[in-house]
Amino acid sequence: MTRPAAAQSAGGSATLRGTVTDAATGEVLIGATVVVPATGQGVATGLNGTFQLRSLAPGVVLVQARSLGFEPQTLSVTLLPGAAQTLDFRLAVSGQELKAVTVTGQADRESDASVRRSEQRADNVLNIISAKAIELSPDIQVGNVVQRASGVSIVRNSGGDGQYAIIRGIDPRYNYTLVNGVKIPSPDPKNRYAPLDIFPAELLERLEVVKALTPNMEGDAIGGALNLVMKSAPDHLVVAATAAGGYSDLFAQRPYAGFSSSGLAQQSPGETHPAGYVAQPSDFSNKSLNYSSLKAPVNSLFGLTLGNRTRDGKLGLLVAGSLQNTYRGSDRLYYHPLGGPKPEPLPNTFTFDEIQRIEFSTLQNRLGLHAKLDYAPNARNRIGLYSLWTRLDDAQHRHLVSNDLGTGGDVPTTERSRFQRQQLWAETLQGDHDLGARLHFNWSAVYGRATYATPDLTTIGTVRATAANTQQGTFVQSNGHLWQRSLDQDLAGYANLSYHATETFDLAVGGLLRNKDRSNFYDYYDLTAATTGTGTNNRQPLTTYDQAQFVFASGYDGQPKTTDGNNYTANERIAAGYAQGKLLLVEHLQVLGGVRVENTNQRYDSQAPPTVVGRSGTISYLDVLPSLHFKYLLSEHQNLRLSYFKSISRPALFELVPASSSYNGDVDISQIGNPLLKHTQAHNLDLRFEHYGPANSQLLAGVFYKQIQNAIEFGFLQVSNNTFYYAPINPAGTATNFGAELQFNKYIRNWG
Numbered sequence: 151m152t153r154p155a156a157a158q159s160a161g162g163s164a165t166l167r168g169t170v171t172d173a174a175t176g177e178v179l180i181g182a183t184v185v186v187p188a189t190g191q192g193v194a195t196g197l198n199g200t201f202q203l204r205s206l207a208p209g210v211v212l213v214q215a216r217s218l219g220f221e222p223q224t225l226s227v228t229l230l231p232g233a234a235q236t237l238d239f240r241l242a243v244s245g246q247e248l249k250a251v252t253v254t255g256q257a258d259r260e261s262d263a264s265v266r267r268s269e270q271r272a273d274n275v276l277n278i279i280s281a282k283a284i285e286l287s288p289d290i291q292v293g294n295v296v297q298r299a300s301g302v303s304i305v306r307n308s309g310g311d312g313q314y315a316i317i318r319g320i321d322p323r324y325n326y327t328l329v330n331g332v333k334i335p336s337p338d339p340k341n342r343y344a345p346l347d348i349f350p351a352e353l354l355e356r357l358e359v360v361k362a363l364t365p366n367m368e369g370d371a372i373g374g375a376l377n378l379v380m381k382s383a384p385d386h387l388v389v390a391a392t393a394a395g396g397y398s399d400l401f402a403q404r405p406y407a408g409f410s411s412s413g414l415a416q417q418s419p420g421e422t423h424p425a426g427y428v429a430q431p432s433d434f435s436n437k438s439l440n441y442s443s444l445k446a447p448v449n450s451l452f453g454l455t456l457g458n459r460t461r462d463g464k465l466g467l468l469v470a471g472s473l474q475n476t477y478r479g480s481d482r483l484y485y486h487p488l489g490g491p492k493p494e495p496l497p498n499t500f501t502f503d504e505i506q507r508i509e510f511s512t513l514q515n516r517l518g519l520h521a522k523l524d525y526a527p528n529a530r531n532r533i534g535l536y537s538l539w540t541r542l543d544d545a546q547h548r549h550l551v552s553n554d555l556g557t558g559g560d561v562p563t564t565e566r567s568r569f570q571r572q573q574l575w576a577e578t579l580q581g582d583h584d585l586g587a588r589l590h591f592n593w594s595a596v597y598g599r600a601t602y603a604t605p606d607l608t609t610i611g612t613v614r615a616t617a618a619n620t621q622q623g624t625f626v627q628s629n630g631h632l633w634q635r636s637l638d639q640d641l642a643g644y645a646n647l648s649y650h651a652t653e654t655f656d657l658a659v660g661g662l663l664r665n666k667d668r669s670n671f672y673d674y675y676d677l678t679a680a681t682t683g684t685g686t687n688n689r690q691p692l693t694t695y696d697q698a699q700f701v702f703a704s705g706y707d708g709q710p711k712t713t714d715g716n717n718y719t720a721n722e723r724i725a726a727g728y729a730q731g732k733l734l735l736v737e738h739l740q741v742l743g744g745v746r747v748e749n750t751n752q753r754y755d756s757q758a759p760p761t762v763v764g765r766s767g768t769i770s771y772l773d774v775l776p777s778l779h780f781k782y783l784l785s786e787h788q789n790l791r792l793s794y795f796k797s798i799s800r801p802a803l804f805e806l807v808p809a810s811s812s813y814n815g816d817v818d819i820s821q822i823g824n825p826l827l828k829h830t831q832a833h834n835l836d837l838r839f840e841h842y843g844p845a846n847s848q849l850l851a852g853v854f855y856k857q858i859q860n861a862i863e864f865g866f867l868q869v870s871n872n873t874f875y876y877a878p879i880n881p882a883g884t885a886t887n888f889g890a891e892l893q894f895n896k897y898i899r900n901w902g
Contacts, residue, residue, distance in 0.1 A: 162208065162231045162232055163204070163205045163206060163207070163208070163231070163232070164206045164207070164208050164229035164230060164231065164232070164233055164234070164235065165202065165203065165204050165205075165206065165233070165234040165235070166202070166203045166206055166211075166213065166227065166229065166234075166235050166236075166237055167200065167201065167202040167203070167234060167235075167236055167237075168184075168200065168201060168236050168237040168238045168239065169195075169198075169199050169200050169201075169238050169239070170182040170184065170195050170199055170201065170215050170217065170238075170239045170241060171199060171238070171239070171240055171241070172220070172240075172241060172243075173240040173241055173242045173243075174242070174243060178195070178198055178199025178200075179195060179199055179217045179220070179241065180195060180196070180197055180199060180270060180271050180783070181194050181195060181217070181270065181783065181785075181786040181787060181842075182194065182195045182199070182201075182215055182216065182217035182220075182239075182241070182786075183195075183215070183216050183217070183786055184201045184203065184213065184214070184215045184239070185213070185214055185216075186203065186206065186211055186212070186213055186214075187212060187214055188211070188212065189206075189207070191203060191205075191206065194783070194785060194786035196734070196737040196738050196783060197734060197737075197738065197739075197740045197781065197783055198653065198654065198734055200653075200737070202737070206229055207229070208229045208230060208231040209228070209229060210226060210227075210228050210229075211226070211227055211228075211229055212224055212225075212226055213225055213226075213227060213237060215239035215241060216241075217241055218263065218267075218842075218844070219243065219244055219263045219264075219267065220241035220242060220243055220244055221241060221242045221243070221244050222241075223239050223240070223241055223242075225237060225239065259281075259355055259356065259382065260280055260281035260282055260355055260356065261280060261282050262280050262282055262283060262846045263846055264280065265278040265279070265280040265356055266842055266846055266848060268356075269840070269842075269848075270789060270840065270842050273364060273732065273740070273742050273779060273781065274360065274361075274362040274363070274364050274742075274779050274791075274793060275360075275361045275362040275791055275793055275836045275838055275852070276358055276359060276360045276361060276362075277299045277300055277301075277302075277358075277359045277361070277850070277893070278356050278357065278358050278359070279295060279296075279298050279299060279356065279357040279359075280356055281354055281355050281356060281381075283298065284351050284352070284354060284357070285352075289351050290350065290351055290352070290394075290451055290474055290476070291311065291312075291346070291347045291348075291349060291350060291351055291474070291516065292346040292347070292349040292350075292351055292354065292357065292378060293311055293312030293313050293314070293315075293345070293346035293347040293349075294311060294312040294347075294351070295312075295351050295354070295357055296312065296315045296346060296357065296359070296376060297312060297315075299357075299359040300850065300891045300892065300893035301317060301318050301359075301361070301889075301891040302315055302316065302317050302318075302359060303315075303316045303319075304316065304346075305322060307347065308480055308510045308512065308546065308548075309478025309479060309480060309510060309512040309514065309546075310478055310479075310480050311347050311478060311514075312346065312347065313345050313346060313347045314343060314345065314346065315346060315376060316373070317359065317361065317373035317374040318361070318373050318374065318854060318856075318887065318889060318891075319887060319889060320372065320373045320856075320887050321373075321862075321863075322341070322343045322373075323341065323342065323343060323799060323802070323862060324371065324372040324373040324799050324830075325343055325371055325373045325374055325375060325376060326342075326343060326368065326370060326371050326375050326376070327343065327344045327346070327375070327376045327377075327378065328375060328376065328377040328378065329377075329378045329380065329538060329576060329578075330377075330378070330379060330380055330536055330578065331377060331379075331594075332576075332578050332594060332596050332642075332644070333368060333640070333642070333664075334574065334576055334598050334600070334640075335574070335598045335599065335600040335638035335639060335640045335666070336600055336638050337572035337573060337574055337600035337601055337602045337636075337638065338572075338602065339602045339634065339636040339670065339804070340802060340804045340805075341802050341804070342800065342801075342802040342803075344574075344600070345542075345572065346376070347514075347516075347542065348516070348540050348541075348542040348572055348574060349378060349518065349540060350453075350472035350474060350516055350518040350540070352392060352453045352470075352472050353380055353381060353470055353472055353518050353520055354378060354379065354380060354381070355379045355380060355381045355382060356379045357376070357377070357378060357379070358376070358377040358379060359374055359375075359376060359377075360374055360375040360376075360377060361374045361836065361854070362777075362779065362791075362793040362795055362834070362836050363375070363775075363777060363795045363797055363834075364730060364742060364744075364777060364779065364795075365728040365729065365730040365743075365744035365745060365746040365775070365777055366646060366658060366660060366728055366730055366744075366746075367746075368662070368726065368748075369726070369746050369748050369773065369775040369796075369797050369798055370748075370797065370798050370799055370800055371797055371799075372797050372798070372799050372830065372832040372834065372856060372858065380520050380522065380536070380538070381455065381457075381468055381470055381520070381522065382466075382468065382522055382524075383457055383459060383466030383467055383468040383522050383523070383524050384457045384458065384459065384466065384468060385459050385463070385466070386458065386459060387457070387458045388455060388456065388457040388458065388468070389455070389456055390453075390454070390455040391452075391453065391454050391455075392451070392452065392453040392454075393450075393451065393452050393453075394450070394451040395448055395449060395450050395451070396448070396449045397446045397447065397448055397449055397477070398446075398447075398449070398476075398477050398478065398479060400479045400480070400481070401444070401445065401446050401447060401477060401479060401511075402445070402446045404481075404509075405443035405444060405445055406443065406444045406445075406447050406477055406479065406511045406513075407441045407442070407443055407509075407511045407547050407549065408441065408442060408444065408477075408511055408513055408545060408547055409438045409439070409440060409441050409442070409545065409547055409567050410437075410438070410440075411438065411543075411545045411569040413435070413437055413438075414438060414569055414605045414606045415435065415605060415606045415633075416603075416605045416606075417605075417633065418606075418631075418633040418673040418675075418710065419433045419434075419675075419708075420673055420709065420710030421633075421673070421710075426709075427709075428707065428708045428709055429675060429708035429709070430708065431677060431680075431699075431700045431701060431702065434606075434629070434631050434675065434677070434700075435606070436608060436610065436629065436695045436696055436698065437696065438567035438569070438606065438608050439565055439567055439608060439610055439695040439696075440695065440696070441547060441565075444477075447477045449474075449475065449476040449477055450474070450475045450476075451472070451473070451474045451475075451476075452472070452473045452474075453470070453471065453472045453473075454470070454471050455468070455469070455470040455471075456468070456469050456470075457469070457470075463526070464525060464526050464527060465523075465524075465525050465526075466522075466523070466524050466525075467521070467522070467523050468521065468522045469519075469520075469521045470519070470520055470521075471517075471518065471519045471520075472516070472517070472518045473515075473516070473517050474514070474515070474516040474517075475513075475514075475515050475516075476513075476514045476516070477511075477512070477513055477514075478510075478512040478513075478514060479509070479510050479511050479512060480509075480510045481507075481508070481509050481510075482507075482508045482509075482510075483505055483506070483507060483508075484505070484506040484507075484508055485502045485505055485506075486502055486503055486504045486505070486506050486552070487500050487501070487502055487503075488500075488501045488502060488503040491866055491874070504552050504553045505553075506550055506551065506552050507550070507551045508548060508549070508550050508551075509548070509549040509550075510546060510547070510548055510549075511546070511547045511549075512544060512545065512546040512547075513544075513545045513546075514542065514543070514544050515541075515542070515543040516540075516541070516542050516543075517540065517541045517542075518538075518539070518540040518541075519537075519538075519539045519540070520536070520537060520538045520539070520540075521536070521537045522534065522535075522536050522537075523535045523536075529584075530583065530584040531581070531582070531583050531584070532581070532582045532583075533579075533580070533581045533582075534578075534579075534580045534581075535577075535578070535579050535580075536576075536577070536578040536580070537576070537577055537578075538574070538575070538576045539573075539574070539575050539576075540573070540574050541571065541572070541573045541574075542571070542572045542573075543569070543570075543571050544568075544569070544570050544571075544572075545567075545568075545569045546566075546567075546568045546569075546570075547565070547566070547567055548564075548565070548566040548568070549563070549564075549565060550563065550564040550565075550566070551563050552564075560613045560614065560615055561613065561614040562611060562612070562613045562614075562627070563611070563612050563613070563614065564609055564610070564611050564612075565609065565610050565612075565695075566607070566608070566609045567607070567608045567609075568604060568607045568608075569604065569605065569606075569607075570602065570603065570604045571601075571602070571603045572600075572601070572602050573600065573601045574598070574599075574600045575598070575599045575600075576596070576597070576598040576599075577596070577597045577598075578594055578595070578596050579594070579595045579596075580592065580593065580594045580595075581593050581594075587650075588649055588650040588651070589647070589648075589649055589650075590647070590648045590649075590650075591645075591646070591647050591648075592645075592646050593643070593644060593645045593646070594642075594643070594644040595642075595643055596640065596641070596642040596643070596644070597640070597641055598639070598640040598642075599637070599638075599639050599640075600637070600638040600639075601635070601636070601637055601638075602634075602635065602636045603634070603635045604632065604633065604634045604635075605633060606631055606632070606633060607630075607631070607632040607633075607634070608629075608630070608631055609628075609629070609630040610626070610628070610629050610630075610695055610698070611626075611627040611628035611629070612624055612625060612626055612627055612692050613625050613627050613689075615689075623691055623692075624691070624692045625679070625689035625690055625691055625692060626679040626689075626690045626691075626692050626698045626699075626700075627678070627679055628676070628677065628678050628679065628703070629676075629677040629678070629679075629698070629700045630674065630675070630676050630677070631674065631675045631677075632672075632673070632674040632675075633671070633672075633673045633674070634670070634671065634672050634673075634716075635670070635671045636668070636669065636670045636671070637667070637668065637669045637670075638666070638667075638668050639666065639667045639668070640664060640665070640666050641664070641665045642662060642663065642664035642665070643662065643663050643664075644660070644661075644662045645660050645661060645662075646658060646659075646660035647659055647660060653734075654733060654734035655731065655732070655733050655734070656731065656732040657729075657730075657731050658728075658729070658730050658731075658732075658744075659727070659728065659729045659730075660727070660728055661725070661726050661727035661728065662724070662725075662726050663723075663724070663725055664722075664723070664724040665721070665722075665723050666721065666722040666723070666724075667719075667720075667721055668719070668720045668721070668722070668803050668804075669718070669719045669720070670716060670717060670718050670804065671717060672711065672714060672716035672717050673710050673711055674711065675702070675706060675708065676702070676703040676705075676706045677700035677701060677702055677703055677706075678700060678701060678702070678703040678704075679698065679699070679700060680699040680700055680701045711757075712757060713757055713758065713759050714757055714758070714809065715756040715757060715758030715762065715765060715807050715808055715809025715823070716756075716807070716809045717756065717757040718754055718755060718756035718757065718804075718807045718809070719754070719755055720752070720753065720754035720755075720803040720806075720807075721752070721753045721754075722750070722751070722752045722753075722800075722803065723750075723751045724748060724749070724750055724751075725748070725749045726746060726747065726748040726749070727746070727747050728744060728745065728746040728747070729744050729745060730742065730743065730744030730745075731743060731744060738782060738783040738784075739780070739781075739782050739783075740780070740781045740782075741778070741779070741780055742778075742779040742781075743776075743777065743778040743779065744776070744777065745774060745775065745776045745777075746774075746775040746776075746777070747772070747773070747774055747775070748772070748773045748775065748798070749770070749771075749772050749773075750769075750770060750771050750772075750773070750800060750829070751768075751769075751770045752767075752768070752769040752770070752800075752803065752806070753767070753768045753769075754766065754767055754803055754806055754807055756807045756808070756809060758807070758808060758809055762808055763808065763825070764806075764808045764825025764826070765808065767806065767825050769806070771829060773798050773831070774796075775795070775796045775797060775798070776794075776795075776796055777793070777794060777795035777796065778793070778794050778795075779791070779792075779793045779794075779795075780792040780793070787841055787842045787843060788839070788840060788841050788842075789838075789839075789840040790838075790839055790840075791836065791837070791838045791839075791840070791852075792836070792837050793834075793835070793836040793837075794833070794834065794835055794836075795834050796831070796832065796833055796834070797831075797832050797834060798829055798830060798831050798832070799829065799830040799832075799862065800829050800830075801827045801828075801829060801862060801878065804823065805823050805824060805827055805862075805878045806823055806824070806825050806827060807823040807825070808822065808823050808824070808825050809822065809823055821875060821876045821877065822867065822875035822876070822877045823877070823878070824867075824877050824878050824879060827862065827878055827879070827880060828860040828880050829860065830858060830859065830860050830861055830862055830880075831858075831859045831860060832856050832857060832858045832859065833856070833857045834854070834855075834856050835854065835855045835856075836852060836853075836854045837852055837853050837854075838850060838851065838852030838853075838891075839851050839852065843896075845897045846895065846897060847895055847896045847897060848893065848894070848895040849893070849894050849895075850891070850892070850893040850894075851890075851891070851892050851893075852890065852891050853888070853889070853890045853891075854887075854888060854889060854890075854891070855886070855887075855888040856886065856887040856888065857884060857885075857886055858884065858885040858886065858887060859884055859885075860880045861880065861881060861885040862878050862879070862880060863878070863879060863881055864876055864877065864878055864879070865877065865879045865881070867879070
């Protein structure tokens, strides 16, 4: 639109000012170029999309506005001597991008050009990976995608896939995961952070890695936050299908050794029988130890996306699904420690009693479904419903050989069959409302439910005797059966109110309430090989696993573990509020600052014996989290950012329960919770230079520094002369984390 002329300028020259916006969305375009072709006079728009050209000659003048990814627009204006005129531009997306929209319906938000603009306009430090980049990569799940961002590495699971993100070199506990801006519960039985390998990558519209928190973001992220933005409803009919196949090179070298999970007992004997029942060795099945070999099994992937919008544009729907069936594996050597750390010859000296050779064969079945429904009855109101369900089934065979050094003696071997199912279901109802010309309100009501289940995790131990003075052959030693289930359930509400006070100042307030319920069920049975008589030669020869005979091991009575602290319930309530302001001090300098307050109340109750210190507990604390972010537009293509924020990290509820366990690990290390564990606080600083060049080229260079109080790390707690537990602790003193990041993208013809 064209505004009335403003006040008169001094002298005979004229001044031209205005705003450049996106014609489709009304969003201001930062760094757009406004130029007078006849004289070459030009300027870039500032952070609010405005420009000002001074010392122009009076008369009829042609003025052109252009921005990367948009069609240039040329307008004519009559400039009066000594006057300030106003001229606004509304740029349409370029024909190349419009063509892409015709094909996919999502090209604008999923393209590299779109995410580069989003990074440039952002108020804080972040990196974004586009759906186009994900499509061109070999990554089929989010855990592998996230390593494409600068400053991010991954923790891999036993199959070699990325599972957890390490942002800026610190433990995954210091991050959190969002789906469409909303925090999700975790199906991980021990940790607060969610395993990323449960999410199929093809459901993403983009993946955002946020490295500097603003007050309107939840404050429990010291490393950063991952926001999985899922595909949105298109503006026209979209039908897309994908199919792919392949195989693992490892299983071309050795066979895949798998088992069937269809006959596993879903409940332990203590659950299927009346209270007081004493289990018998005959209650347990070892059928899952019957392994079948496959040579180079085929991996497969299938995906389908359907979406459309009504003719009036008010109602849109998208449904997408992904099914992946993959065979994974790895071979490892593990140096097994003898006891805990020793003080000699130096503190924390470890000695090792054997080398373990471990082979993993894993079949993963990953299924993801999501649906997005949005309804806009008018231009001022929009309501959306988002549904997500994803499931990861993981059937893993672990073959472990101990003491296989060729030095004589017994060679123990352990076979383990573990089937685990992780599921996540999330429902989010959201609303966006313009309450007036300057007032905007949005809200979210969220329900999330994450579950983990391991039915009848079965292990069997055998030994191959090689010493000359012993009975020769392979013998049965032990048998174990474990049932475990966990539930992490969230009910949350978000509300945000923003006020566009002036052209240069925005104010926002809001808050959230979340109630989290978490529970864990744990029941295990240890058996040993049945023998008759006495003596070193009285061992049970191995025929088949199904025919092996067992009795309960010493100390196990066949009854459920009703006094084991790994059976617990916990609750966490979070109440938070924030206030933030965004101010444009001068044309090229923006300041965003504010404060967030979070109140945490935690309660847990375990089935540990009454004599155990901390078997139940209540914890509460209040955190005040200020933050301040500066962004300076050096030029049309360059930003300079400086950020400070304070953040926290809460212990996982499992880590507070004083229960020892060695379950669910790839190697057997006894762990124990710590009811005295404190939450972590950190001061964070960021400085980053950004350059955005043509053809989606990009240079990001930055440094960061974090001062961390009450850091949570794992160490060894000594409970007796010869007993150590691996436990979460708060080491004394203040920890620091600092480093540098460099990201460079450049495209030359068909290469990038």
